[in-house]
Amino acid sequence: LRSAIMFTCIVVGNNMARQSNVLNSLAVSAFILLCYNPFWLWDAGFQLSYAAIIGIVIFMKPIYQLMNFQNRLVDMIWQMNAVTISAQLLTLAICIYQFHQFPNYFLISNIIAVPLSSLILLLEIFLCAISFLPSLFSFMASLTALLIRLMNACVERIEQLPFSVWNGLQISFVQAILLAASLVLFLSCLLYREHIRALLYTGLIAMTTFVSLRCLSFIQAGRQQMLIVYQRSADLIRGRAYSSIYGAEADDVFPASARSLFRLRKSGQSLFIHSGNYYSFLAKKIILIDRKTGYSPTDHPQEIDLVILSQKAVANSNEFLQAMNIRQVVADASVPAYMVRQWQMGCEAAGVPFHDVRAKGAFVMKF
Structure with missing residues (x-):
C-alpha cells in the first residue's frame, strides 16, 4: 500500500501540466497514508521507506558526481553504490535507534540485491500481463522464483560472513536526531557549496554534541x-x-x-x-x-x-x-x-x- 500510493503520487505529479517536485509528491503520499493511519508515523518501515527515498532523491546525484569512471561497467556499479550510500546515510540513525545494529556489508549486498530485485519486479509485472497464457506464465513464474531464491541465498551468504553486522548499538532519541542532523548537514555541503562553511560548522557542532552525549552515556553505563x-x-x-x-x-x-x-x-x-x-x-x-x-x-x-x-x-x-x-x-x-x-x-x-x-x-x- 505504501509503495503503491507513493508511486501513484509521483506519477500523477509528473504528469500534471505544471512543473512538479518529487519531494512534494512524497509529502502528499505521506499525508494520505497518515490520514488513513496516523500511527504509521512511528512505524519503522514507514520511517525507513521515506528516509531512503528522500535520501536518493536529494543526495544520489551529488554523491554520484563525486567520482567519474570511463569504464561503463564500473560506472554502473558506482551508480548503484551512490544510490545505496544516499539511502543508507539518511536511514542510518533510524536503523541504529530502532534495531540497534548496522549492516557492515551493505554495499556488497546491494550490488547483488538491487539489480536482482529490479529484474524480479519487472518479471512480476510481466507475469500479471501474461496470466492468460498458462505455458509461458508457468515458465516465467519458475524463472522469477529462481531469481528470488538466488537473491535470498546471496544475501544470507553475505550475512554469514564475519563481522557482517555491528550489533549492540544503542542511542537515545536525542542522539538519533543529532546523528541524522549532522549527516544531513554534511551531505548538504555537496548541494550548497556557497554555504559550505556554515553547513560544515553546524554539522560539526551537531556531531560533537552527539559524540559528547555518547561518551556520557558510556560513563553512566560503567557506573550502573x-x-x-x-x-x-x-x-x-x-x-x-x-x-x-x-x-x-x-x-x-x-x-x-x-x-x-x-x-x-x-x-x-x-x-x-x-x-x-x-x-x-x-x-x-x-x-x-x-x-x-x-x-x-x-x-x-x-x-x-x-x-x-x-x-x-x-x-x-x-x-x-x-x-x-x-x-x-x-x-x-x-x-x-x-x-x-x-x-x-x-x-x-x-x-x-x-x-x-x-x-x-x-x-x-x-x-
Missing part, C-alpha cells in the same frame, strides 16, 4: 549497579557486565533488549556469591524460591533484601515472612496466579512491598 527481574529470568549488573542468576532465556525475549539498552556484555566471572538458593551481590542478600529449590528459614540470614519467586515457589508465604525481616518480594511471570495472590496477601499483611512482574513489568532494583 542494579538487579533486573524479567518474566522468567534475572540479571545482576555491575558496570557494563552482567551475570544471570536463573532462568531459561529462550523463553524470555526481554533480557536481550534490556542488555542492549544498558550496553551489557556477559561477565567472564561471576558477579555474585552463591550458595544454594542464596545470593549475595554488593552486600545485598537475595533468596530465590522456585519449585526445585527447597528452603529453611533457619538456613538463611534474618535480614533479606530481596526474595524472588519463580515457577511454583514451594515456600509457605506466612511462615517465610514471619521468620525473616524481608524488604522486598518479587514474583516473576512464571509464578501461577493463585500463588501470586497468596504471596501478595501475605506481604500486604506483613507490610512488605510486593512486585508482580506479570502485572507491573520488569522489576529493577538499583544499588
Whole structure:
C-alpha cells in the first residue's frame, strides 16, 4: 500500500501540466497514508521507506558526481553504490535507534540485491500481463522464483560472513536526531557549496554534541549497579557486565533488549556469591524460591533484601515472612496466579512491598 500510493503520487505529479517536485509528491503520499493511519508515523518501515527515498532523491546525484569512471561497467556499479550510500546515510540513525545494529556489508549486498530485485519486479509485472497464457506464465513464474531464491541465498551468504553486522548499538532519541542532523548537514555541503562553511560548522557542532552525549552515556553505563527481574529470568549488573542468576532465556525475549539498552556484555566471572538458593551481590542478600529449590528459614540470614519467586515457589508465604525481616518480594511471570495472590496477601499483611512482574513489568532494583 505504501509503495503503491507513493508511486501513484509521483506519477500523477509528473504528469500534471505544471512543473512538479518529487519531494512534494512524497509529502502528499505521506499525508494520505497518515490520514488513513496516523500511527504509521512511528512505524519503522514507514520511517525507513521515506528516509531512503528522500535520501536518493536529494543526495544520489551529488554523491554520484563525486567520482567519474570511463569504464561503463564500473560506472554502473558506482551508480548503484551512490544510490545505496544516499539511502543508507539518511536511514542510518533510524536503523541504529530502532534495531540497534548496522549492516557492515551493505554495499556488497546491494550490488547483488538491487539489480536482482529490479529484474524480479519487472518479471512480476510481466507475469500479471501474461496470466492468460498458462505455458509461458508457468515458465516465467519458475524463472522469477529462481531469481528470488538466488537473491535470498546471496544475501544470507553475505550475512554469514564475519563481522557482517555491528550489533549492540544503542542511542537515545536525542542522539538519533543529532546523528541524522549532522549527516544531513554534511551531505548538504555537496548541494550548497556557497554555504559550505556554515553547513560544515553546524554539522560539526551537531556531531560533537552527539559524540559528547555518547561518551556520557558510556560513563553512566560503567557506573550502573542494579538487579533486573524479567518474566522468567534475572540479571545482576555491575558496570557494563552482567551475570544471570536463573532462568531459561529462550523463553524470555526481554533480557536481550534490556542488555542492549544498558550496553551489557556477559561477565567472564561471576558477579555474585552463591550458595544454594542464596545470593549475595554488593552486600545485598537475595533468596530465590522456585519449585526445585527447597528452603529453611533457619538456613538463611534474618535480614533479606530481596526474595524472588519463580515457577511454583514451594515456600509457605506466612511462615517465610514471619521468620525473616524481608524488604522486598518479587514474583516473576512464571509464578501461577493463585500463588501470586497468596504471596501478595501475605506481604500486604506483613507490610512488605510486593512486585508482580506479570502485572507491573520488569522489576529493577538499583544499588
